[in-house]
Amino acid sequence: MATAIPPNRVLTSRHDAELAQEVLTKLGEPDGYLSVGSSRVEAQNVPAEVRRLIEHVLHSVAAGATVTISAVPAELTTSAAASLLGVSRPTLMKLIHGGQLATHKVGAHHRLLASDLHDFLLRRQRRERATFDELRDLLED
Structure with a gap:
């Protein structure tokens, strides 16, 4: 077949x-x-x-x-958003409740904008790079 x-x-x-x-x-x-x-x-x-x-x-x-190639919808469920970020859904919910990710509700369910996830990923990447640079500077001293 x-x-x-x-x-x-x-x-x-x-x-x-x-x-x-x-x-x-x-x-x-x-x-x-x-x-x-x-x-x-x-x-x-x-x-x-x-x-x-x-x-x-x-x-x-x-x-x-x-x-x-796949497309990401403009609005995501928490499960889809967690998958894209590479975290568990409970971790995503902690980020939401901690104010690190913006959401809106559809009924009783949280929804996230893909653009907000993209911004979050960029911020996380900048923080990781800054931390890496600091660590590298410490090791060079």
């Missing part, structure tokens, strides 16, 4: 990896850019965040990895 490949998953070949590496090399040049156009429409540069995403996919393809 044949196994169907989900539409959000891309299996790559060696040839795909080589092409992805070529594109990444061109994008890495000082005058490298990524644009989209057609024979009827003038090419337009891709927005910076989309370019970053495409570059990430290209790096994965160049490494021979299978790429899976």
Whole structure:
């Protein structure tokens, strides 16, 4: 029996990896850019965040990895938010009750905005980097 490949998953070949590496090399040049156009429409540069995403996919393809893409809804349940943050739901609830994450209620249930989770992750990453820098400075002394 044949196994169907989900539409959000891309299996790559060696040839795909080589092409992805070529594109990444061109994008890495000082005058490298990524644009989209057609024979009827003038090419337009891709927005910076989309370019970053495409570059990430290209790096994965160049490494021979299978790429899976999924979308995150604008509003998340606490279970989905906990999964995205890599924490348990009880830990997420502590963050919510501690005021570290904003929520709104739908009936009796908390909902979180994906943009708030993104901001939280950026703040957490900055704190972790600052802590790492402090530790490194202490070890160098």
